[in-house]
Amino acid sequence: DAGITQSPRHKVTETGTPVTLRCHQTENHRYMYWYRQDPGHGLRLIHYSYGVKDTDKGEVSDGYSVSRSKTEDFLLTLESATSSQTSVYFCAISEGTGGHYGYTFGSGTRLTVV
Amino acid sequence: QQQVKQSPQSLIVQKGGISIINCAYENTAFDYFPWYQQFPGKGPALLIAIRPDVSEKKEGRFTISFNKSAKQFSLHIMDSQPGDSATYFCAAAKSGANSKLTFGKGITLSVRP
Structure with a gap:
């Protein structure tokens, strides 16, 4: 999607290992969000940011942390990956x-924890 | 408590038919109601949105109908096409600093040729 890039697109990792997903934007937008999408649950907000170094928790934040040191980058870290964190992760x-401004979503990262 | 509920959970429509997806919300402070469309392997994309000062908004074959008293809004897809087959999410938000969208769980629409 134009202006927003997620990396990696796919990742397989082992239980207990740390994992960092990256969201990069070129739109200079203030607000950034991390969602996970699972069958039967739709889109659930993990963390969000309303500016550099300003972040807050969403509804499913346990086991996740975020950082935003620059406007363009929002990182999502799974401190110690578990199988329940196998999901598709979207940045917006x-x-x-x-x-009131609509969200632009990235193409997602499919994470598998084995 | 699920603040935004979609129905039905899935929908199959014949080509050329009308697809209707409903959404009910709880919070009367919500004042922005968008629909997002997601194709397999892609992120959701904004399709159409409405505010409560109007009861209907139309963009091409897509129409949102809004009923404030019933706290419901719906997406109508006229002349449905196989290319409309996707997952559709309704969402809602209220005004205010750092307000966030609350999404429904999504429904899968299949349009048969």
């Missing part, structure tokens, strides 16, 4: 107050 960006 928003120009203004999240709800």
Whole structure:
């Protein structure tokens, strides 16, 4: 998707290992979000950021941490990956107050924890 | 508590038919209601959105109908095409600093040729 890139696109990792997913944007948008998508659960918010070094928890934040040291990058870290964290992870960006400007989503990272 | 509920859970429609997806919300403070469309292997993309000052918004074959008193809004896809086969998410948000979208669980639409 234009302006937002997620890496890696696919990753297989072992239980107990740390994993970092990267979201990079070129739109200079203030707001960034990390979601996970699982069958039957839809999109669930993990963490979000409303500016450099300003982050907050979403509804499913346990086991995840984030960092945003630059406007363009939002990192999601699984401190010690578990099988329950096998999922598709999406990053999204928003120009203004999240709800009224629409979100632009990345193409996702498919993470498998074995 | 699920603040945004979609129905049905899945939908199969014949080509040329009308697809109707419903969404109900809990929070009366919500004042922005978008629909997102997601194709396999892709991220969701904004399809169409409405605010409660209007009861209907149309963009091409896609129409949102909004019923404030019932706290419901729906997506209508006219002349459904196989290319419309995707997952559709409704969402809602309220005004205010750092407001975030609350998404429904999504429904899978299959349009048969």
